[in-house]
Amino acid sequence: MIEVRDIRKSFDGKEVLKGISTKYEKGKTNLIIGQSGSGKTVMLKTLLGVHTPDSGQILFDGQDYALLNVEEKREIRTEIGMVFQGSALFDSMNVEENIAFPLKMFTQKSDQDIKIRVQEVIERVNLNGANLKMPSEISGGMQKRVAIARAIVNNPKYLFCDEPNSGLDPKTAIVIDELIQEITHEYQMTTVINTHDMNSVLQIGEHIVFLKNGKLVWTGNSQEIMHTENEDIIDFVYSSDLLKEIRNFHNTKKI
Structure with a gap:
């Protein structure tokens, strides 16, 4: 598990992450979503150690990364797997x-x-x-x-994926989503996925963190996101008429 406690990060005097606290759970696909500029990429890079937070804590299975010595940090990094956007x-x-x-x-x-x-x-x-x-x-x-x-x-204990479906056709993207989820369950990794793909959100979103303007404004899963009344989520996820119809259909069935 990775725990984030009140993380803040600024660049050139502009605060990008504004006191985010959450947990990324072991054996689940944890998704970070949000519009461009929401802070999700900075969040991912901060978790990876690319950016050092101005304040707050990041704990890897209870270990505060900032308090570890050089060798202990190196050990954490060897336990991280990374799937880059574009495969790299x-x-x-x-x-x-x-x-x-x-x-x-x-x-x-x-x-x-x-x-x-x-x-x-x-x-x-x-x-x-x-x-x-x-x-x-x-x-x-x-x-x-x-x-x-x-x-x-x-x-690895921890798997990070940055836009893993970027550049893939919808059918292949589903296969990749399913593979990541299967591996997460099989190896019981803490998997964190940065994505804007709503198909991924609805298909494998076992734990979803939604960021807006550097703040965490909603947390839930793929089922809860279908029925949320949070206006920020509704505007973001159901931006297309098709997705709005799907949401209305599910809400009708619930009633």
Whole structure:
């Protein structure tokens, strides 16, 4: 679990995160949503340690990150897996080599053990037969699977995903959502997903944090978001006529 306590962050005198407190739960898909400029990207980067908060606490399973020494912080970082927007694969490496990269960088595993582990995650994300292909030779959806495999190859406690469906068609995006959720449950990771994809929100939003103007204004899950009376959520999530019809349909069924 990751706990955030009254986090504040400013840039050039402008406060971007305004006293946010929440918990990201283990074994659940925790989503951060909000409009552009809401602070969700800064929030994700602050959790990752890219930005240092001006005040407040970030606790990884009870450990206050700011109070850890250099070695303890390094240990936390080795327990983090990251799926970047656009996958961020190494163009000069094949699928196997991309996935093996964290193991070679951060562990003392033998080449044989690395090969075994890489094959395990290749099978887990359904990439059999693509081992020696280069990123340019596979589809966007397959590239995202490689990125997920690379993120989980070191058995992380914490998985961060930045817009994991960016650039994917709706059908492939659903498959990627389901894969992330399955892996989260299977490995009991604390998964935090920064997204603007409402299909993701409704499909895998087990714990959703909605930010507006740097403040946390709503927390709930995919079922609760369908019936909320929070005007900020309604304006954001149900911006299209189709989604408004879906919401009205669900509310009618509830009645």
